[in-house]
Amino acid sequence: MNLMIVLVPVLLMNMVFSQLAVLDLKLPLGDQPGAVNPEDVSLEVIVRKQGFEITRTYQEKSESLATLPKKDGDYDYSGLSSALVDIKKNPGFEDKKDISLLSEADVDYQTLITVMDSVRIYPAVIGASLVDATLFPEISLGDAPGAEVTP
Numbered sequence: 001m002n003l004m005i006v007l008v009p010v011l012l013m014n015m016v017f018s019q020l021a022v023l024d025l026k027l028p029l030g031d032q033p034g035a036v037n038p039e040d041v042s043l044e045v046i047v048r049k050q051g052f053e054i055t056r057t058y059q060e061k062s063e064s065l066a067t068l069p070k071k072d073g074d075y076d077y078s079g080l081s082s083a084l085v086d087i088k089k090n091p092g093f094e095d096k097k098d099i100s101l102l103s104e105a106d107v108d109y110q111t112l113i114t115v116m117d118s119v120r121i122y123p124a125v126i127g128a129s130l131v132d133a134t135l136f137p138e139i140s141l142g143d144a145p146g147a148e149v150t151p
Contacts, residue, residue, distance in 0.1 A: 041092060043136070045080070046144045047103040047115055052080050054087065062145075077114055081122045084135050099136035102144040112141075 044062075046053040051069040055062050066083045068076045087093055099119050103112060116139055124133035 041096075042100060043087070043093070043096065043098075044100045044102055045084075045115065045119060047075075047101065047107050047111065048144060049104060049106065051075065052115075054080075054083055075111060075114075077118045080115070081118045081135070084119060085122055088135055097134075097136060098138040098140065100140040100142055102142045104144045 042057045044055045044057060046055060051067065052075065053064060053068075054066040055064050057063075065087060068079045068083065070076065071079075084099075088096070101112065101115060101119070119136050119139065120134070121132040121137075122135055123130055125131075126133075
């Protein structure tokens with residue numbers, strides 16, 4: 001009986017922690033006819049060796065919104081987060097929840113995970129307390145334009 005009293009709370013706590021550690025990623029829709037609304041604007045973060053580029057694509061036309069070069073040899077994650085917060089405030093993006101991360105072939109895994117965390121949430125002060133506010137929680141992954149795919 002004592003074992004059950006200890007075991008049940010431990011199992012319940014492990015279930016909650018396993019849910020927090022999972023990121024829900026989506027695959028890009030591809031070139032299926034009728035699958036993409038032509039009036040829909042897609043937001044993309046391109047991860048390159050030189051830094052980040054934030055673009056929006058509308059009816060197959062791509063427009064660069066921001067370019068964030070590396071600072072002292074490291075990616076500017078806080079700059080990326082603040083640029084996305086500014087973009088989220090613009091009309092047309094306030095209700096948008098999806099974003100695409102496009103990376104070059106030689107970008108390491110930890111960089112992608114940190115970029116995913118930067119585009120999903122950002123620290124915000126609400127009522128004198130620091131909370132994690134949501135930016136773009138629905139993340140798709142893909143290859144950067146101009147990136148060479150090696151077999």
